[in-house]
Amino acid sequence: MQLVSKIVLLFIISQILGVFTGYVVFQDYAENPYVSSLVVTTDSSNPANAFLFGLYVLVGAVVMIILIKMFKLYDFIFQAMEFFLIAAASSIVFYSVIRFAAGYEISMIAGIILGFCLSGIRRLVPGLKNTAAVLATAGVGVIFGISLAPLPAILFLIFLSVYDYVAVFITKHMVDFADFIIKKDLAFTVTAKGVIEGKQRRIDLGTGDLIAPVIFEVSVLPLSPVATLFVFAGGLISLAVFLFLVWKKKVVLPALPPLVFGMLLFFFLGMLLGFY
Numbered sequence: 001m002q003l004v005s006k007i008v009l010l011f012i013i014s015q016i017l018g019v020f021t022g023y024v025v026f027q028d029y030a031e032n033p034y035v036s037s038l039v040v041t042t043d044s045s046n047p048a049n050a051f052l053f054g055l056y057v058l059v060g061a062v063v064m065i066i067l068i069k070m071f072k073l074y075d076f077i078f079q080a081m082e083f084f085l086i087a088a089a090s091s092i093v094f095y096s097v098i099r100f101a102a103g104y105e106i107s108m109i110a111g112i113i114l115g116f117c118l119s120g121i122r123r124l125v126p127g128l129k130n131t132a133a134v135l136a137t138a139g140v141g142v143i144f145g146i147s148l149a150p151l152p153a154i155l156f157l158i159f160l161s162v163y164d165y166v167a168v169f170i171t172k173h174m175v176d177f178a179d180f181i182i183k184k185d186l187a188f189t190v191t192a193k194g195v196i197e198g199k200q201r202r203i204d205l206g207t208g209d210l211i212a213p214v215i216f217e218v219s220v221l222p223l224s225p226v227a228t229l230f231v232f233a234g235g236l237i238s239l240a241v242f243l244f245l246v247w248k249k250k251v252v253l254p255a256l257p258p259l260v261f262g263m264l265l266f267f268f269l270g271m272l273l274g275f276y
Contacts, residue, residue, distance in 0.1 A: 001247070002196075003192040003201060007205050010130060015232055024099050025146055032104045079123070083120075086118060086136045087112075094110065094135075141210070141217075191204050230269065231266060233266050238262025242255055
């Protein structure tokens, strides 16, 4: 259970960072061009955006499958993808932290520099994998969260849940993804390792399972901070139950379906109770 607890702790940290970053970004959105450029869509309330983002996910999955099949020839591609993803996404989090002590320009420049520094150090220090993954997922989740109003965000998360189920149980390419990422120790999962009953054990949780809750939490933040708390609680409880079952049963299961179900359940529960 120690390994499960570590993954849950990493989940909590990523969500706190994501919500904090989302709050700062929303505050600066109207005045800072750097922040406003992070929005992917022009109309965040348009439900069609959910399907557009879903298409991006499908295209990305196809590209990843192709690249994995050709990995021996294109090793540097995955290293470059990880490097630039960590640098770009973590810079948003660094920007938000520095904003409490500096203006827009200084925060932007310092955030970008720190993002690239983190990404570079991660290449030299493999032990920073979880740190880099958590910071990057917080940043990515904020980009999607500020780009989608609650309804499109819900539709997008439902799409991701269906995709996750299909990718694990039907096409099974998500299992191949996971094996590949773990083997290459890429920062696309957070990992807990330890010796349990004389055996080396580990648990990995994909960064997508960290990003999805951040998307929803940030999306509902303008509606009410209480809504964000309800979504966070639903995600946390669902994840804890999910990880406990996976650990006990020693099976590979898609995390997004129970995560999204828990978040939606708590979100609508809070709404029915009149908190927002």
